[in-house]
Amino acid sequence: MRTRSGRGTARATAAVPGGEGTTAARTAAEATVDGRWLVLGRDGRLTAYARTRDSLLRWTETRPGGPEWTGPEAFPAPGLSHVSIAQGPDAYVHLLGRRVRGDGDTPTVDVVHALQYQTGRPVSEWRPVGSPHKDREKAARLGPPVAAVGPSGRVHVLVANAAGGVMVRREDAKGKWEPWLDIKGSNARGTIAALAHASGRVEALAGSAQRAMRWLQDKADGAFREQPPIPVRIAPGTLSALETAPDRATYYWADEGTGQLVAHRPGGWVIPLGGVASDGPAAVLRAGLDGYDCTVLAHRALDGQVMLAACGTENEQAGLWWSPTGERCEGDPALALDALGRVVLAVIGPDGALRVSRQGPGQGLSLEPAVRV
Secondary structure: OOOOOOEOOOOOOOOOOOOOOEEOOOOOOOEOOEEOOEEEOOOOOEEEEEEOOOEEEEEEEOOOOOOOEEEEEEEEOOOEEEEEEEEOOOOOEEEEEEEEEOOOOOOEEEEEEEEEOOOOOOOOOOEEEEOOOOOHHHHOOOOOOEEEEOOOOOEEEEEEOOOOOEEEEEEOOOOOEOOOEEOOOOOOEEEEEEEEOOOOOEEEEEEOOOOEEEEEEOOOOOOEEEOOOEOOOEOOOOOEEEEEEOOEEEEEEEEOOOOEEEEEOOOOOEEEEEEEEOOOOOEEEEEEEOOEEEEEEEEEEOOOEEEEEEEEOOOHHHOOOOEEEEEEOEEEEEEEEOOOOOEEEEEEOOOOOEEEEEEOOOOOOOEOOEEEO
């Protein structure tokens, strides 16, 4: 694989008159958000998200395939310790936040949800999803929420409770929140990986000190069933997931003992991928390369360098080779396909600015020089 990167000229930002968002041309991102923070809208334009202490930042392509962008726009997001993004088949972007209110030893903690219906349109206000705990002390120990959205459009919110068990709250057919459900488990730590298959079934994986716990719906929008535990040690915060075959997920994480990246399909072996990751998850994406179904991976190395690799989908055991992109990032990188089917790598640079690299012409996966947005 050939990768190359460079520094493009900074792009101008476009002001958004009035509206719920404000132009934040001089605002530097302080962190990435969890989940797939680079998404493709129904109109073919990409959108990237990051955050500051009290705002959600958003950059938007001006036309399908780029290369120009607008932004960042800033949307109020006060009191959120974590923000996670999920996108449904309808291309709606769902944002989940862990909200902390009040000072002292026992603040009020709950989960909130916001929605962006179309590319470039305003983000809705943050609305409460609530907490599975009525007791404030227990609620203060809630983990970061994640979401999965199936073909029906119903949102499934998953969060670790005070005891490390996993709770689910989802929308009903009319869009109203059903009660919290306890799907069991114990001592979950780090961010949960949740995935909605094309069939509509949702599955999730969570790590604990000595094992991984997995849940799978018996049918689309059905009940969650706990699956046999997997005897692995996952470094907290490093889980990601990708549907690599119909109703089959491949999970990726960093081994807690070695820091080495691995891949695993339930029922199979743990496959070493080489490379040592930082404390975040690898970005994963299925893409057609030279006529083959491939999986592209990107991760932030210990020195902040962004590393890129590709392999045949579900053929990691044949080996893959990590190539430096020349980019350094804060937080986790993101991958997506643009409107022309090109692989796009997005990172937040050390200066808090968005940088975007696109797949160039020719065989293999060669990235063009990065553009600072």
